[in-house]
Amino acid sequence: MKNFKKFLSKNFEIYYIKTGTFKLDGGAMFGTVPKVIWNRIYPCDNNNRITLSQNSLIVVSEDFKLLIEPGCGNKWNERRKKIFEFEGGIANLKNFGFSPDEITHVSFTHLHFDHAGGATELINGDLKPFFKNAEYLIRKEELEDAINSNERTKASYLKEDFMPLIKVQKVKEIEKDCEILPGIKIIKTGGHTRGHVVFLIEDKILFFGDLVPTAKHIHLPYIMAYDNLPLETLEKRKEIYRMCMEKEIQIFFPHDTELKTGYIIQKEGKYTLKEIE
Numbered sequence: 671m672k673n674f675k676k677f678l679s680k681n682f683e684i685y686y687i688k689t690g691t692f693k694l695d696g697g698a699m700f701g702t703v704p705k706v707i708w709n710r711i712y713p714c715d716n717n718n719r720i721t722l723s724q725n726s727l728i729v730v731s732e733d734f735k736l737l738i739e740p741g742c743g744n745k746w747n748e749r750r751k752k753i754f755e756f757e758g759g760i761a762n763l764k765n766f767g768f769s770p771d772e773i774t775h776v777s778f779t780h781l782h783f784d785h786a787g788g789a790t791e792l793i794n795g796d797l798k799p800f801f802k803n804a805e806y807l808i809r810k811e812e813l814e815d816a817i818n819s820n821e822r823t824k825a826s827y828l829k830e831d832f833m834p835l836i837k838v839q840k841v842k843e844i845e846k847d848c849e850i851l852p853g854i855k856i857i858k859t860g861g862h863t864r865g866h867v868v869f870l871i872e873d874k875i876l877f878f879g880d881l882v883p884t885a886k887h888i889h890l891p892y893i894m895a896y897d898n899l900p901l902e903t904l905e906k907r908k909e910i911y912r913m914c915m916e917k918e919i920q921i922f923f924p925h926d927t928e929l930k931t932g933y934i935i936q937k938e939g940k941y942t943l944k945e946i947e
């Protein structure tokens with residue numbers, strides 16, 4: 671199966687790459703949906719886990735190389751390796767023709783470990799930014815919540831993923847919806863986390879983050895149990911789906927194992943994907 675797709679927009683080359691996979695509980699990934707329903711469209715292993723992708727989007731212009739979502743990274747202890755069965759990861763970036771050192775900016779939809787883990791690496795016991803020459807653009811509320819995690823969120827926000835970036839002063843906090851780079855907008859959605867954002871590129875390309883983790887989650891009730899504010903997810907999905915249909919925006923997913931992409935359409939009253947290659 672292909673683990674790489676390339677698209678051209680007005681001013682950018684866009685690379686949609688699958689650097690690896692990992693596993694999460696299938697029930698948690700489908701929230702209130704019973705297993706007899708979700709398991710028909712998403713098979714699980716003997717431990718009820720489903721395989722998810724670690725997808726990144728790289729936006730290349732004449733002036734910058736932005737990487738959105740470095741994925742899970744490689745700083746895992748044996749216990750976590752057993753739980754999540756990580757395969758590959760951002761260290762595979764070179765297989766797609768990119769060196770981490772040429773990335774000028776890194777950004778995230780949110781700071782959970784499966785999105786921000788690849789931002790840092792462990793070298794001889796020291797935590798260092800994986801992208802040495804990059805500035806890390808992070809939504810302010812997300813950084814606050816990640817730093818001040820609580821009993822429910824601390825299993826997802828791991829300090830080693832973002833504190834080393836703050837320590838070397840590589841973080842730029844983004845305070846509101848804006849262009850983080852020319853042509854690259856962030857829109858706060860909340861829902862999954864309070865500071866969760868999606869990326870809108872030249873008003874034509876949208877990276878969903880965990881607002882919609884895979885193409886199989888487009889159907890409105892398929893909202894993860896991991897979401898802190900599931901009803902906010904529902905409302906934002908409706909708003910963003912409508913925008914995507916109106917403006918014919920191409921959509922991308924952080925965890926879709928087949929690197930699906932295309933356009934949101936409505937079929938028999940349900941939202942679904944009109945896939946393109």
Ligand SMILES: [Zn+2]
Binds near residue numbers: 880925
């Ligand atoms: Zn995720």
